[in-house]
Amino acid sequence: MGKQILLKNIDVPGLADFQVYRKLGGYTAVEKALKTLSPDQITEEVKKSGLKGRGGAGFPTGMKWSFIDKQSEKAKYLVCNYDESEPGTFKDRHIGKLNPHQLIEGMILGSYALGANTAYIYIRGELFYVLKILEKAIQEAYKNGFLGENILGTGYSLDLYCHPGAGAYICGEETALLESLEGKRGNPRIKPPFPAIVGLYGSPTVVNNVETIAALPWIVKNGYEAYAAIGIGNSKGTKLISACGHINKPGIYEIELGLPVEEFIYSDEYCGGIRNGNKLKAVVAGGSSVPILPASLILKTAAGEPRLMSYESLAEGGFQTGTMLGSGGFIVMDHTTCIVKNLLTFARFYRHESCGQCSPCREGTSWMEKILTRIENGQGTMKDIDLLVDIAKHVEGNTICPLGDAAAWPVASAIRHFREEFEEHVKLQKCPF
């Protein structure tokens, strides 16, 4: 079993309760930080810990914080991105549901480091049950003096609010999230300026994922060396992986970064192998938007090295033979899976969730879905396969926000690695599965 940071006490009954969390050493990181560390020292700790954003892009957290202009007269904000809606990604909801105080403690630490006196948790509307748990925990934190005016008599004040979204995946994109939080239509903003300069209500803002923020208490308590000692290369610490699909033990696992993919899939400690002893066909390793890889390339890199669960190893080979760690949504498919049908499901999702602001994404996502529907239903032509590649190419990189890329990559990679299967659909004029 690897080191447990995020899920260590997750099975303790009543962990969502303030007293239980506190007895297990909860909020001591806040005590340590507010009483003995300056905001800049915390930012420095986080920088040196090597923590990267767990929301998908993997941007170094400490560096993101340092873009905030501390001298600015404007208010600063920390916003927690709890919109978790990508197919295959279901890790954040686990934290808020079972260990809400860990997230709140992280929010206090992050806000203190950024000089923010107001912070928000923007939570996906469908996670209403988590919202209720969080709000109760926030009330407890206020009652016990960890939120509100003059926390622990240190002079630092923080108000923390939860705001539910209305059910749009695009509101997970950080600038769409800020628009939505401001009460507007959740369209992504055109960047630059980035949120660190012009964010919520025009003020310097950091948006961080739930898992990123939940790692902060441990880092502050144990020091950056301890965190940086876990992991491999530039992939430090632990990562939550939500594993699903044709495995024996789907669920949420905390892994030390650097764990071999093969061990993750086959060992009983994690996924426990493929169902019914079936053959592994393909894996989407980091949530629906990252490139799909066939079994041969997910277990080993093109160079024949064992593939590891780390930012660098999964990306090795670029998009030709590699993929991304993304948000950690690990979707496993066995030999009974139709790649075309799976891709169609993803394509339908992106078409439905595109905000529609920019023409390549709005039109491209719907066109790709229509073509895939035809191919899957046996009405496709060989030309359609090349057309899909061409559309994906022209959506990618030409849009306002990365949703366009996220819609294009699965299409491009599925055809790159499983072209014969598309051709078979065309030749047979039906789905062979």
Next chain:
Amino acid sequence: MPLLKVTIDNIEVEVEAGTTIMNAARIIGGKVVPPAMCYYSKLEGSGGKCRTCLVKVAQGSARDPRPMPKLVASCRTLVQDGMVVQNITSPEAMESRQAITEFLLINHPLDCPVCDQAGECHLQDLSYVHGLQETRTVEERRTFKPIDIGDKIKLNMNRCILCYRCVMVADQITEKRVHGVLGRGDHSEISTLIVKAVDNDFSGNMIDVCPVGALTDNTFRFKSRVWFAKPMDAHRKCSKCSGKVVLWMKGDELLRVTGRKDKYGEVGEFICNDCRFEQKEKNDWIIEGPRTIERHSVISQNHYEISPGESVRMIK
């Protein structure tokens, strides 16, 4: 403030800090100006959406000469000193423009023969230059029924390219916006929650900023192809706006009143609904003379000839 030097398609120009690539190109003029389907200089926050103006930045600035990794929206990207931009000299930008034009057309009804905008439509112009010869879609097109969003404004959503200009007009020059974008993705639409809800003194400008035939003037509906109408500059005293307009005449009959558009299709001054919809007698106006249409457009087919300098002049 020192001027910034930028090179666009090998032509150098000096501009003030805060100028976008698009506006720097407009200073140069001619072929290096990227087409703008959503950007509108008079509307704050416009641009960035249609992606027809994407260009290649081959050198970011003199200080940091690295190229930008992706094509950028020229209407929303600021010039840096020493920046080198490729528009028509970039095969990559041209390829993407062709693709974007195709994207804008795959759900378009291609009903130009019955569209009042034909002849002054930016999408027609764009397709003329960047469109593909053949159609690569067999899919059914998205369809909506035409509706009246105001008593004088017809919305034909099938033709809309979701440029958001009309939304910005309503936000920025009328008292209250009562229409907007409903839904999202390819199923989003411009609409009002209540039929004919758009009712205020400046709503007619939504028609003028619409780059396509999605918003048209109900009082001009099917009266004439625009190229059979003669545009005349005219003015009147008006308490609400400048009163400076273009009259579209057929003989002595006044068919339509619009704002005065420049070669980018942008009006110089927004006009009020009184001038646009209510003053439909020739005698209501002081006529200044024929208007030169400075845009290479289908409108030029009957009345205008193309001079070598790309601008279009009326045949006397």
